[in-house]
Amino acid sequence: MNCRQAERWLLRSFDGRITAEEAEKLREHVHKCSRCQRLERDYNFLLPLLRVDAGAEPLPFFQERLQKKLAALARPTPEVIWQPILVRAATMALIGLIIITGLMILVLPVKSPAVSQSEALVFQSEEPFPEVQQILNEAQPEQRNLRLMFSSLEARELSRRYFP
Numbered sequence: 001m002n003c004r005q006a007e008r009w010l011l012r013s014f015d016g017r018i019t020a021e022e023a024e025k026l027r028e029h030v031h032k033c034s035r036c037q038r039l040e041r042d043y044n045f046l047l048p049l050l051r052v053d054a055g056a057e058p059l060p061f062f063q064e065r066l067q068k069k070l071a072a073l074a075r076p077t078p079e080v081i082w083q084p085i086l087v088r089a090a091t092m093a094l095i096g097l098i099i100i101t102g103l104m105i106l107v108l109p110v111k112s113p114a115v116s117q118s119e120a121l122v123f124q125s126e127e128p129f130p131e132v133q134q135i136l137n138e139a140q141p142e143q144r145n146l147r148l149m150f151s152s153l154e155a156r157e158l159s160r161r162y163f164p
């Protein structure tokens with residue numbers, strides 16, 4: 001028996017496809033041949049790993065536990081459900097606050113800053129001398145001029161009276 005034959009029988013012996021006589025011959029060769037001893041050792045280590053059917057039986061309740069795990073993975077946790085809703089609610093609240101603040105600024109009466117007298121005259125078109133306007137509206141130019149003269153004299157007199 002040569003090493004090639006021994007290797008073939010060695011492989012067959014792992015599958016149980018070897019006769020007792022062949023097994024005996026193989027024993028004899030392996031006992032003498034260090035190369036085939038190494039080979040047998042390697043096969044003893046490797047072949048059980050390559051056998052898929054051996055020890056492939058799933059643990060009890062494996063199916064149930066797997067399905068439970070898959071269901072847990074598929075079902076989002078409560079935090080994952082609530083987080084986007086909370087974020088959206090907070091955003092909406094912030095936008096609402098901004099809108100309300102803006103409306104309050106627009107709607108609430110703005111306390112106008114104190115204007116000086118001359119500003120009031122310009123912006124609020126307050127007539128400083130109503131009688132002057134009345135005079136200017138009058139038709140006759142002569143009468144107008146006269147009355148303007150008199151009113152200016154009156155005004156000077158008033159100012160002299162109040163601010164000596």
Ligand SMILES: [Zn+2]
Nearest residue numbers: 003033035036
């Ligand atoms: Zn050999």
